[in-house]
Amino acid sequence: MTINILFAAKAERWTTYQAPLTEALKAAGLEFDLRTDFPPAEVEYIVYAPNSDVQDFTPYTRLKAVLNLWAGVEDVVGNATLTVPLTRMVDHGLTQGMVEWVTGHTLRYHLGIDAHINGQDGVWRKDIPPLAQDRKVTVLGLGALGAAVSQALVGLGFDVTGWSRSAKTEEGVNCLHGPAGLTAALETAEILILLLPDTQATENTLRAETLEIMPKGACIINPGRGPLINDHDLLEALNSGQIAHATLDVFRVEPLPIEDPYWAHPNVTVTPHIASETRPTTASQNVADNIQRSETGQPLLHVVDRALGY
Structure with missing residues (x-):
């Protein structure tokens, strides 16, 4: 039929x-x-x-x-x-696209590429980054996308912690879960990647209290969902130096309005919801x-x- x-x-x-x-x-x-x-x-x-x-x-x-x-x-x-x-x-196509985008921006932060791109002023900046094994990366969300990203980063040698609401296991990843696990995952997050779903339980996962838990000068990558972040609190953390830089691909309102402060902030990279399609x-x-x-x-x-x- x-x-x-x-x-x-x-x-x-x-x-x-x-x-x-x-x-x-x-x-x-x-x-x-x-x-x-x-x-x-x-x-x-x-x-x-x-x-x-x-x-x-x-x-x-x-x-x-x-x-x-x-x-x-x-x-x-x-x-x-x-x-x-x-x-x-x-x-597979969506997953691979996400892996490539997140891996690229993680390496960008890890290697300090922005300083060399933006610092073409004749100053010989010989800042040698640590090896990936000495860089702590945290992935919030271990669904299909989070698991794939975590495995790619493990393959590059990064010290990867993953967090999910319920217990999960990923080879080579320090997997944590629950409220206590979230605190532990954020405490070591030199680079934080947000790949949680958008639910009532995950809204404003990053807010003043949780941003303060992270290491001073940490970097954030959000290709997940806009409501995972309290925008006012992130801007405050960026202004204070608690967070060094944020690369944001998703927002509460899209396209991101031209008057939004993220556009002009020197420590924010805005990408137009292109992390994966x-x-x-x-x-x-x-x-x-x-x-x-x-x-x-x-x-x-x-x-x-x-x-x-x-």
């Missing part, structure tokens, strides 16, 4: 996803009808972006699952009309594989835990 699949995202996404998604569904051996418009009662799967026009799932009476195109689900997980399984995007080819394979699993009676992968919010 033909499987009816609704693509519910902005029109420009359909332009980039139609061909790779069609190819991936065919490669999975599925007989399907993929469209951007269906009578709701006929739809069995929705390939979804939370900023699409589909916000009320009640009319989708045959719906089996919603397959999110984004890693973040905070804008849909609380939708009371969504009662079928919701999956988040765990995609879902790649249509690999994401389409992920979606097709999950639909194929569902249709053959296998459990869906990467199902969101509504209680946890991710």
Whole structure:
């Protein structure tokens, strides 16, 4: 039987996803009808972006699952009309992109590259950085992205501590969890990387009290979610020198307003939410594989835990 699949995202996404998604569904051996418009009662799967026009799932009476195109689900997980399984995007392309971006900025801080780029003034600055084994890096969040980033940094020789809300194990990583573990993880964080989900429990993880725990002169990299940081408190910590520099890729309001103080702050690097992006080819394979699993009676992968919010 033909499987009816609704693509519910902005029109420009359909332009980039139609061909790779069609190819991936065919490669999975599925007989399907993929469209951007269906009578709701006929739809069995929705390939979804939370900023699409589909916000009320009640009319989708045959719906089996919603397959999110984004890693973040905070804008849909609380939708009371969504009662079928919701999956988040765990995609090789997205993961690899995040690993490359975070690794690059970690090395930038570790090697002191900014001082050489910005210091072309004739001064011979022979500041030799420590080896990676002597640089303490902390990753907050050990989900798929945090685990991959941690392993990449371990592979480069860094002394890596990872923190998560519940106990986890990653080879070569000092894994901590819970409130006491968070304090310990921050106390050694010369370079701190934020890869937590956006939930009520994680909002303002970095605030005055936690920023003060970190070593003076630490650096922060946030490719996770904007609300993880209390912006006022971070700016205060930057102004006082408690935090030496912050590289921020995500914000509470995007695009970041031109009047936002982060733009002009000398110790902040703003990047426009480019740390990683879902790649249509690999994401389409992920979606097709999950639909194929569902249709053959296998459990869906990467199902969101509504209680946890991710």
